[in-house]
Amino acid sequence: MKKVIIVGAGPAGISAALYLQRSGRFETTVIHSGASALEKAEKIENYYGFAEPITGKQLCENGIAGAERLGVSFIREEVVSLEYDMEMRPVVHTDKGSYGADAVILATGSARRSIPLPSVHEFEGKGVSYCAVCDAFFYRGRDVCVIGSGEYALHEARTLAAVAKSVTILTNGKEMSAAVPEGIAVDTRRLAGITGNDTVSGVDFAEGGSLSVSGVFMAVGVAGSAELARKVGAETENGKIKVNDKMQTTLPGLYAAGDCTGGVLQIYKAVYEGASAAMSLIKDSESLKNL
Numbered sequence: 001m002k003k004v005i006i007v008g009a010g011p012a013g014i015s016a017a018l019y020l021q022r023s024g025r026f027e028t029t030v031i032h033s034g035a036s037a038l039e040k041a042e043k044i045e046n047y048y049g050f051a052e053p054i055t056g057k058q059l060c061e062n063g064i065a066g067a068e069r070l071g072v073s074f075i076r077e078e079v080v081s082l083e084y085d086m087e088m089r090p091v092v093h094t095d096k097g098s099y100g101a102d103a104v105i106l107a108t109g110s111a112r113r114s115i116p117l118p119s120v121h122e123f124e125g126k127g128v129s130y131c132a133v134c135d136a137f138f139y140r141g142r143d144v145c146v147i148g149s150g151e152y153a154l155h156e157a158r159t160l161a162a163v164a165k166s167v168t169i170l171t172n173g174k175e176m177s178a179a180v181p182e183g184i185a186v187d188t189r190r191l192a193g194i195t196g197n198d199t200v201s202g203v204d205f206a207e208g209g210s211l212s213v214s215g216v217f218m219a220v221g222v223a224g225s226a227e228l229a230r231k232v233g234a235e236t237e238n239g240k241i242k243v244n245d246k247m248q249t250t251l252p253g254l255y256a257a258g259d260c261t262g263g264v265l266q267i268y269k270a271v272y273e274g275a276s277a278a279m280s281l282i283k284d285s286e287s288l289k290n291l
């Protein structure tokens with residue numbers, strides 16, 4: 001049986017899982033790190049089928065329970081990267097392991113990273129990057145930093161450590177929530193801004209002092225869909241994944257659904273896109289070589 005991994009257990013991911021699992025043609029696994037945007041919604045009363053308002057948390061739990069009842073597998077891990085293997089099959093890397101699949105659906109919701117630091121946007125593409133595997137090469141033998149404090153920041157730092165002269169994780173006042181290996185420095189001071197002329201030359205700290213770096217890699221929170229898509233070379237636009245009307249990204253075997261594709265950020269749209277991605281995948285599995 002073909003294997004499909006869905007990243008995200010919100011309305012989009014669960015909706016895709018239901019259609020795939022009920023087709024009887026796929027082994028469906030949902031990998032998720034816990035929080036869906038929906039869990040923050042106190043009261044939902046604009047979604048079909050509820051006589052009384054339901055909390056977002058309850059709606060999420062109902063969705064997961066329904067998918068579990070049908071036999072969908074769930075893995076509670078944080079996805080930090082995505083790549084293709086030699087046979088062009090997608091591989092999902094988490095903070096705990098790696099999982100190969102025949103296809104992947106990204107449904108990780110809307111991006112919510114990037115701390116409001118002066119000059120971040122000014123230096124995007126001029127030293128500020130959102131993807132270590134894409135841009136590490138440009139920083140061979142140079143000093144770089146990663147802004148973040150979790151598994152995702154650590155993953156980006158490890159990728160950079162293979163080529164950069166030095167890598168410092170800047171936590172911006174937070175404690176590091178992942179164990180940092182030797183060779184990667186950590187600085188917990190609060191940040192004030194990014195400095196440079198045409199390109200990045202350093203980072204200033206709020207309490208004074210600075211760190212000289214040529215590259216600043218943003219890795220706040222967990223990797224969002226756009227970051228994961230970019231790592232494998234799928235096109236994104238304004239932080240959202242580019243998809244066609246079949247929810248296919250620009251790469252084979254990679255689909256996206258829900259808030260991560262932009263547009264109306266509502267449950268009905270996430271559910272519709274999750275179902276559409278699943279139905280495209282079912283159809284593609286008959287024609288595409290690597291599905």
Ligand SMILES: Cc1cc2nc3c(=O)[nH]c(=O)nc-3n(C[C@H](O)[C@H](O)[C@H](O)COP(=O)(O)OP(=O)(O)OC[C@H]3O[C@@H](n4cnc5c(N)ncnc54)[C@H](O)[C@@H]3O)c2cc1C
Nearest residue numbers: 008009010011012033034037079108109258259265266267
């Ligand atoms: C406060 C609030 C109130 C809202 N009220 C309403 C409302 O009344 N009606 C309505 O229709 N919509 C409402 N929304 C919007 C609605 O919640 C979203 O449109 C919907 O949840 C999007 O679904 P999704 O599946 O695309 O993403 P999400 O529900 O955000 O799910 C994302 C999933 O991806 C997982 N994930 C993310 N990154 C990773 C990673 N790196 N590794 C592993 N897993 C990851 C998360 O754990 C989660 O399971 C509200 C949103 C908020 C924040």
